[in-house]
Amino acid sequence: MARQRxxxxxxxxxxxxxxxxxCVIAHVDHGKSTLTDALVYKAGIITEQQAGQRRFTDSLEAEQEKGITIK
Known part of the structure; x- marks a missing residue:
C-alpha cells in the first residue's frame, strides 16, 4: 500500500x-520510466509492487499498450 493518500x-x-x-534525460530503453517509478514509489505515491510495473509517466493509452514512452 502506498504511504501517502x-x-x-x-x-x-x-x-x-x-x-x-x-527532468530525466537518457537514450531510448535506458530506464527513464523505471527510475521515475522508483522515485514516485520512494515518495510514497505508488506501492513497491507498482514501481517498475505502473509506468507512472506513461499516461497515454498508446504508451501503455506499446510499453514505451512516446512523449
Whole structure:
C-alpha cells in the first residue's frame, strides 16, 4: 500500500514551496520510466509492487499498450 493518500499528495502539491520539478534525460530503453517509478514509489505515491510495473509517466493509452514512452 502506498504511504501517502491521494488527498495528502494533492494538498501538499497545492503549496508552491512543496513542488519539485525534475527532468530525466537518457537514450531510448535506458530506464527513464523505471527510475521515475522508483522515485514516485520512494515518495510514497505508488506501492513497491507498482514501481517498475505502473509506468507512472506513461499516461497515454498508446504508451501503455506499446510499453514505451512516446512523449
Amino acid at each position: 491521494s488527498e495528502a499528495v494533492a494538498e501538499a502539491m497545492s503549496k508552491a514551496h512543496n513542488i519539485r520539478n525534475m
